[in-house]
Amino acid sequence: MPETFILIPGRTAKQGAGISEGKFEKTYQYEINHLQVSPQDMERLGIEVGDRVRLTGEHGQVEVDVIASKGDELPPGLLFIPYGDISSRLMGAETHGSGMPTSKGMDVEMELINKPA
Amino acid sequence: MLKEKKRMATASTTVETTGDDVRVIQDATCTFCGCVCDDIDLTVKDNRITQAKRACVLGKAWFLNHEIEDRPSCLIEGQPATVEEGIDRAARILTDAIYPITYGLSDSTSEAQRVAVSIVDWIGGIVDTTTSVCHGPSGMAFQGVGEVTCTLGEVANRADFVMFWGSNPAESHPRHFTKYSLMPKGMFVPNGRKDRTCVMVDVRKTKSVRAADIHIQIKPRCDFEGLWTLRALAQDIELDPVQVLEDTGVELAAWQDLMDRMKACKFGVIFFGMGLTMTRGKHANSEALLLLTRDMNKYTRFTCKPNRGHGNVTGADNVVAWRTGYPFGVNLSRGYPRFNPGEFTTSDTLGRGEADAAMIIASDPMANFSQAARDHLASIPYIALDPKETPTTRAATVAFTVATYGINTGGTVYRMDDVPIPLRPAFESPHPSDFDVLTGIEKRVKEILADRSSSSS
Numbered sequence: 001m002p003e004t005f006i007l008i009p010g011r012t013a014k015q016g017a018g019i020s021e022g023k024f025e026k027t028y029q030y031e032i033n034h035l036q037v038s039p040q041d042m043e044r045l046g047i048e049v050g051d052r053v054r055l056t057g058e059h060g061q062v063e064v065d066v067i068a069s070k071g072d073e074l075p076p077g078l079l080f081i082p083y084g085d086i087s088s089r090l091m092g093a094e095t096h097g098s099g100m101p102t103s104k105g106m107d108v109e110m111e112l113i114n115k116p117a
Numbered sequence: 118m119l120k121e122k123k124r125m126a127t128a129s130t131t132v133e134t135t136g137d138d139v140r141v142i143q144d145a146t147c148t149f150c151g152c153v154c155d156d157i158d159l160t161v162k163d164n165r166i167t168q169a170k171r172a173c174v175l176g177k178a179w180f181l182n183h184e185i186e187d188r189p190s191c192l193i194e195g196q197p198a199t200v201e202e203g204i205d206r207a208a209r210i211l212t213d214a215i216y217p218i219t220y221g222l223s224d225s226t227s228e229a230q231r232v233a234v235s236i237v238d239w240i241g242g243i244v245d246t247t248t249s250v251c252h253g254p255s256g257m258a259f260q261g262v263g264e265v266t267c268t269l270g271e272v273a274n275r276a277d278f279v280m281f282w283g284s285n286p287a288e289s290h291p292r293h294f295t296k297y298s299l300m301p302k303g304m305f306v307p308n309g310r311k312d313r314t315c316v317m318v319d320v321r322k323t324k325s326v327r328a329a330d331i332h333i334q335i336k337p338r339c340d341f342e343g344l345w346t347l348r349a350l351a352q353d354i355e356l357d358p359v360q361v362l363e364d365t366g367v368e369l370a371a372w373q374d375l376m377d378r379m380k381a382c383k384f385g386v387i388f389f390g391m392g393l394t395m396t397r398g399k400h401a402n403s404e405a406l407l408l409l410t411r412d413m414n415k416y417t418r419f420t421c422k423p424n425r426g427h428g429n430v431t432g433a434d435n436v437v438a439w440r441t442g443y444p445f446g447v448n449l450s451r452g453y454p455r456f457n458p459g460e461f462t463t464s465d466t467l468g469r470g471e472a473d474a475a476m477i478i479a480s481d482p483m484a485n486f487s488q489a490a491r492d493h494l495a496s497i498p499y500i501a502l503d504p505k506e507t508p509t510t511r512a513a514t515v516a517f518t519v520a521t522y523g524i525n526t527g528g529t530v531y532r533m534d535d536v537p538i539p540l541r542p543a544f545e546s547p548h549p550s551d552f553d554v555l556t557g558i559e560k561r562v563k564e565i566l567a568d569r570s571s572s573s574s
Contacts, residue, residue: 021178
């Protein structure tokens with residue numbers, strides 16, 4: 001059963017360094033394709049590191065692998081993903097007269113789709 | 118082996134040469150982020166940077182991964198072409214279009230940015246920069262209520278209260294704390310970090326929070342409410358603690374304690390990030406923060422600065438503003454500048470399917486824009502200039518591989534506090550600079566327009 005979370009895309013040092021290595025290279029692609037979930041939410045929903053989840057927002061849908069956020073970096077109910085191609089697929093083009101699409105604090109439904117073999 | 122060292126100074130570059138064809142470029146400028154650190158010593162051997170002294174993790178990745186791209190300097194529809202052929206095709210795309218948009222510019226020198234605005238002026242198009250999807254909302258707020266500002270040098274020497282709101286410099290600007298905002302021992306803060314109070318306002322307990330004295334973990338999408346709570350407290354207006362907790366996720370007592378500290382400091386500064394501009398409220402959030410800063414000057418000296426991401430995004434704001442009077446999202450199709458974010462900004466013009474051609478300079482909308490905007494960009498002819506291969510260069514009608522600014526080309530960039538900084542390149546690239554390509558496109562655009570003008574008269 002999908003559950004609604006608030007997704008925060010943002011910069012990470014690895015994502016930034018990955019841009020310099022190349023956007024098609026391993027570091028960048030790994031970083032932008034991994035979703036951070038709080039350990040409390042993972043335990044509550046039976047999600048483990050490496051599980052694949054589907055995120056569905058108002059404007060799009062993506063599939064990503066899960067990693068646990070470190071310590072208490074993320075409060076329950078919040079998800080984090082390094083900013084890039086995947087997070088931007090959940091953005092709409094509407095900017096509400098600002099030029100800026102809503103790119104942080106987006107409502108998404110998270111659904112477990114499979115566990116690694 | 119003894120190495121004979123000799124030093125030679127050029128106009129702006131100090132180069133130390135050693136044996137074995139190894140050179141050291143002193144005080145090189147890193148253009149990865151808006152800190153634009155200009156104290157990096159680069160060791161260069163065989164056109165490869167082997168060491169970047171004093172660079173942070175992002176700066177090291179920027180310099181040490183730099184290599185000359187083994188790609189043609191120009192591709193037309195995916196096929197190798199000469200730069201001259203690319204310039205001609207680019208000029209024809211731009212002059213044939215009715216509603217062309219030029220976008221990006223935040224990773225180019227200000228000299229190149231200036232030429233790009235000239236091209237847009239000639240063709241009567243739109244010029245927009247990555248600011249529109251970064252601190253564009255702050256740019257709108259600056260125009261609305263103004264900015265009480267300062268340089269990073271003033272922060273280093275004076276600030277005894279440093280607050281970060283929706284910004285995570287430990288990951289995005291790793292030397293911010295050590296070079297400018299927290300650690301420096303300054304003229305009026307002789308004990309450095311010990312003389313400063315650091316506050317982080319963020320929905321997450323980010324890596325930056327470890328460096329802070331106080332973390333205000335605000336409820337997501339409630340920055341506007343938090344800022345107006347502080348504005349009310351600055352005016353000594355009584356607030357309902359239950360309402361404040363419900364609206365912001367933070368106890369009124371914590372906000373009051375913060376306000377007391379803000380009033381008591383000698384020099385306060387708020388650095389704000391995209392946690393404010395990309396979330397619900399956008400320009401209203403930035404405006405509230407600018408107004409709070411202004412309010413605080415009734416009690417003490419207080420300033421604010423947006424933390425800027427790209428190396429010369431601040432230069433892009435400056436150059437577009439010099440040339441047009443507005444910082445981004447400017448339409449020159451009527452022969453005079455019009456500024457209207459939401460109408461003339463790239464996410465909107467592409468997302469609504471309006472632009473019929475584009476020139477993308479040093480940015481990657483094919484990876485960072487909404488799907489609707491990407492789909493439309495893929496359907497129109499466009500030109501891309503970038504030192505590296507990206508999803509945007511791969512799908513471009515004309516793609517130029519350009520030299521990397523700051524590593525291969527000189528010029529000027531603006532630090533996030535609007536201070537211009539010269540670049541000290543390490544070695545030359547076989548690829549042309551974006552300044553060279555844009556200058557060629559401008560020349561060709563003028564020739565085409567002159568031919569059309571003479572044949573129609």
